[in-house]
Amino acid sequence: MRFQRTLLAALLAPSLSAAFYLPGVAPTSYDEGQSVPLYVNHLTPGIAQQDEQLHSVFSYDYYHPAFRFCPPADGPKDVRESLGSILFGDRIQTSPFELHMGKNETCKAICGQVSFDARSAKFVNRRIQQGYNINWLVDGLPGAQINMEAVTQDKFYSPGFALGSINEDGVPVLNNHFEILIEYHRVGYGSQEKYRVVGVLVQPDSRRNTQMLEDGTAQCESDGVGVTLDEEGETAVTWTYSVYWRESSTAWATRWDKYLHVYDPKIHWFSLINSAVFVVFLVGMVSMILVRALKKDIARYNRLDMIDLDDLNGTSAAVEDGIQEDSGWKLVHGDVFRCPKSPLLLSVLVGNGAQLFMMTGVTVVFALLGLLSPANRGFLATAILLIYTLFGFVGGYVSSRVYKSLGGESWKRNIIMTPVLVPGFIFGVFFLLNLFVWAKGSSGAVPFGTMLALVLIWFVISVPLSVAGSWLGFKQEALEGPTKTNQIPRQVPPMTGTLRTTPSILLTGILPFGAIFVELYFIMTSLWTNKIYYMFGFLFLCYGLMVITSAATTVLLVYFLLCAENYRWHWRAFAGAGMTGGYVFLNAILFWITRVSFGGLTGAVLYVGYSALIGFVVFILTGTLALPLLSLSLSLSVFPPISFVPSLCVYTD
Ligand SMILES: *[C@@H]1O[C@H](CO)[C@@H](O)[C@H](O)[C@H]1NC(C)=O
Secondary structure, eight states: HHHHHHHHHHHHHHHHHHOOOOOOSSSOBBBOBOOOOEEEOOBBBOBTTTSSSOOOOOOOOOTTTGGGOOOOTOOOOOOOOOOHHHHHOOEEESSSSBBTTOEEEEESSSSSSSEHHHHHHHHHHHHHHTTTTEEEEEEEEEEEEEETTTTOEEEEEEEEEEEEEOOOTTTTOOOEEEEEEEEEEEOOOGGGGGEEEEEEEEEEEETTOOOEEEEEEEEOOOOOHHHHHOSSSSEEOOOOOEEEEEOOOGGGGTTEEEEEEOHHHHHHHHHHHHHHHHHHHHHHHHHHHHHHHHHHHHHHHHTTTTGGGGGGGGTOOHHHHHHOOSSHHHHHHHTTOHHHHOOHHHHHHHHHHHHHHHHHHHHHHHHHHTTTOSSSTTTTHHHHEEEEEEEHHHHHHHHHHHHHHHHHHOHHHHHHHHHHHHHHHHHHHHHHHHHHHHHTTTTTSSSSSHHHHHHHHIIIIIIHHHHHHHHHHHHHHOOSSSOOOOOSSSOOOOOOOOGGHHHHHHHHHHHHHHHHHHHHHHHHHHHHTOOOOOOOOHHHHHHHHHHHHHHHHHHHHHHHHHHHTTOOOHHHHHHHHHHHHHHHHHHHHHHHHHHHHSSSSHHHHHHHHHHHHHHHHHHHHHHHHHHHHHHHHHHTTTTGGGGGGGGGGGGGG
16 A cells, blocks of 8 residues: 555656546535435355354345345346456445435435345345345445454454344344445535545444334334344344434545555565565575576686587587586486477467466556556456456467477467467356356356357457467567477486476475465455455565566476486476466465355355466466576576586586
């Protein structure tokens, strides 16, 4: 947050920032007494009060019949939303609440009595036990509850408020009365005076004897007893609310600040500094190895300058023996750039990884600049989607260049598979998981129209861009390795210890994962409980650290591999760095075991499915990240003196 503000302040002069609003985030000013609409959003699962666990991943439409919330007289209407907003589950609709700017109103009934039958009573009680929250929006601001952080005693607004609570006897009670407190800010003078909404707090309560009186007024007094829904018979309930308007000194521009609370920033800083120290150490180690090898090598070449360097390419065994009696690099230099197995798949994955990398990079920078503020609902998701689509060009270009450089010949298959394989797989899994949500009757299911829009965007924008990128990539020269590849592949000796496939992959992935571990916890919590995530400053730094760690560890891995005369590094490096994604998935499972308890199978399938999907995306992303730096260091290390490479491993003993 601090980062974000400083950056924003630095980038936008004050005069400029006043004029700089994204569509949809310009302030709305109301006259006194003007009606302010209250929109309702879906009900979302939260951390349950009784055991601090997450019990569900489904969200429900506000007007799901079992909840018995009153719709407006002319029926609920959908409020226009962005694509990203719909994808992330928002279902915003109109409501019958009547709010008038600056007019306090105590005790109003929303509609007459509603009656819960046994079935809906059971349904609602279950949702109360699972800690479901009601989400309202007033002028784009979520209806919030005031929370206090245990450690720092900081007060902050937490979006959403409880559907109900559990009383001392362990029985769920339904909140049927809402105290709405709206903070407004006065702008302008005299007859120009207007009011803006700068804070929305909702204090829900359970009151047994609320009712609508004959003259249209209501009675809301509480006798201290809540509403419990009878699971065997009918329960009559009247929904009531009061509205209070309070003047606030908070300006419209800063109204989101109290919602965006950084939970215990010390934890973030601690983890960040931790990983930073580690990264410095790691990068130091890698460069030390390279520099020492380089120095010693140059010294050696100064001594050996009588030998014709051109002969070092393995053609003259005698010369080779003369300067180099060791094993390692020297022996595999004729195989280092040998084409790996399945070059097609590798190039397609790398192309898609490059696309993802560009997407995440640009998104995080956008977020840092404050362009993805939560004030613009769903903008983050929409932006991610669009940026990803547009970078299809990069994906195609990288994929085709890598494929050509690896000596691949079936270029048609490469062009087709690049935009189809990975996005198709992700979309397929997403579609299947969505069927589960849909079968469950949850509002979280992405509507068919949105799905169709996704497919359309993909075919109309992403695929042509990718094909264009591939075409351009294939027109370029293939990248050549600095050493010639021998005709006959060398035998790879059996690997021992940590250089065996599985241990080496597991070890490589754990370091980059360490850099994002803490931040991941916060992302996961906000993702599954529908809280706003906005700690983009931290995220940006963590992401940077992860990129560096991932590249550095992979360089080390390949270095050790080559020292052990194993030249098959391409896939190993990809899988090793990509293992970060594997750890992200494992971490999600761990989170599940400790913080989540689902009753049903569908919830579990959904949770595991989405976690696996996220893990897969991170796998491709981090796997790809390792390769550019790796290729660079491989090429640099064989840069003049051309055979600096051979002696690289001597110094590790
Ligand atoms: C409305 O209620 C708020 C909060 O109780 C109070 O501060 C404010 O003075 C009231 N406004 C009017 C006009 O009575």
